Amino acid sequence: MTAAFASHSRRWAYYGRPNIMNTKGTIQLTSWGLLISILHANFDGLASPACPKPPLAAEGDGSAVYLSGKRVTALQCTKESITVSYTDTHTNEQESIEAELVIGADGVHSTVRRLANAPFTERYAGYIAWRGTIPENLVSQETVQYFSDHLSLQFSKRTYLVCYIIPTETGNFEPGKRLLNWVWYYNVAEDSPEMKDIFTDINNEQHHNTVPRGLVRQEVWERCRAAVLPRISAPFQELLQKTSSPFVTKIRDVICTSASFCDGRVVLVGDAFTTLRPHIGVATEQAAFHSNTLEAVYRGEKTPEAWGLEVRRFAQRIILINKIVAELLGQCSLCLNRSCPMPYLLSNLSFNKYKVDVLYFH
Template identity: 25%
Template sequence: MEPSRTARAVIVGGSLGGLAAAHELAAVGADVAVYERSAGNMRARGAGIVMQPEVEDLLGRLGVTAGEVCVELRERQYLHRHGQPDRYAMPQLMTSWDTLYRTLREPLDGVCYQLDSRLRRVTVEGAEVTAEFGDGYATRGNFLVGADGIGSATRRLLDPATRPSYSGYVAWRGLEPESAVPDELLDLLSGRFTSFGTEGQQMLCYLVPGAGGEVSEGARRVNWVWYTNVAERDLPRLLTSRSGRTYATFLPPGEILPEVGKELMATAEVALPPQFTRLIEVSDVFMQPVFDLAPYRMVADHAALIGDAAGTVRPHTASGTSKAFGDAAGLAAALRDWAADRPLPAERLAQWEEDRLVQLVTLSGAGMDLAARSQLGTPGGRRFFAAA
């Protein structure tokens, strides 16, 4: 009797979810290949990540402890526009996108990981799926995993009618070396999860590992995010870069227009505690609009969607990364012992889809509820950065 043929998984998307899928599928015996649309070095579109059990579990199986890739916090504090902060004990571990990326990417050095691969077409013939890319390159496998984020080309090809919708607010962000932050401000923020919120806005801050993954004092970075309601009609102006390009989903560091930067500081001075205003002043600000993508399905013919490609959760749940990792682990479990010359385990895949969609709907609703508490994205919430 001939041995069964090893299944080959084609993973579209080389960010954290795609890397998690590569590790999980390889662990159950699949050959994996990863195709990422970015042409150059991957660039973090988020910054800080709260360590969650799904992430810690995969790291542990790779021989990495959470403490090696995290900054430990001991307290939470709430700032006021005037007066002393309110504090209470709340230990947490914080990591960063680039630290996790590096930790997951390095063990895959021997795996096909191809950049500048924009998916253009997917075809299924029998037990084989073919992915064709914009440069004319095509690859074949037995199963395709769409881990290519909220702008997923995989999802558009499988479900052309699905589109993300703007949530009504944006995330202004900063990620600065702690050496660039004034000492008195660093003393206030170090070791603490710091927050402030009023109608239509919320700001959070905590320290994360340094650019090289360093977790020692003096080598870390200060990560912050300021959510503000912004009308959809005002987005193009805020997403226009110094070069004149208008971005759709992410304005990179260094690209904010000078006049928008002045508006940002003027708004911060009247809306935020002075400590947060000072932090923004010393930061190279970047920005992401917050989008929603309603969950629909995760399984198609010899294909599956994971992470934001399958549906989004608001960032307030601190679970976007962990959800993608959980999706990948569950998908690998459903495909365990499957070989290329055997029928797909349809019942296990259907059960995985059902379970993950239930969780996705729950997390999505929880994130919207958390946003609504600060009137973020709500019809009556205060709006900022309106054009004159």
């Protein structure tokens, strides 16, 4: 089945001018929900509206059991095995399971990372990300046409937005049924009154990292977007004006100095190991890199130490690129013109053979 759109160019907008330049660069655009449904169909045989007929299991395929509603509370390593202790969130009972290998793929706020006492640093990047999606049929045809077949970027003073079209979670690619997905990077000082105000939800509860969709206070959203609307082009104005229920997340750098523990039997992968800023869309790249290279460890072709060094070097390189991009894009209100190298740098970034060139909504 179709998994993504192919976009072959980037459109650049500057203040009220919607089309400063176009640059070439192919990228695949999809949605998390659709991607997860495809993976479940292929690895678990799980049917869904997106994949109603998953492929049949092949001879030699393994099996997977998902234990949902379990909160891991402890890891105990011995020479023979690893004991994973957890609490059943439905019954509050304490349970445990023996494992030969534990992979911490539990994201930005990884429990496995904490329980393994992984050394890491965490820093606020200096800005937050407003995010939203809008069904195509809720915006004008002119705006749909503007965003079609492009990854579009809008620059203003010390801020920028990105928008692209994605399929629905059920795999609908039909024009008029698709979604416009956007991200807006917004500068706000850490621990400032404005930060506290933005991250206080409709129930007056303070959130540490994310205010989910449906909980953002309408007056906060209206005030933030009102400040930027006069400084952006008409298609991006319509995006923000037609979005009634965004969500907002703090952007952080989380960097581990070690990826494996207990003689390589506890490992961290993806965002649990290093959380990358989203500017260049390499979180999936990192997860794919970890998965593909980790296989060599358990085939005896590479030591856990060598693998750990490899993934640390990869993460450090992407962290540096992200910081450079963030700084350059933050200054683009001063430098974005036809001689500026930034659009061409972004259009020609390349990484390694494990590249997954998919931008996704999360």
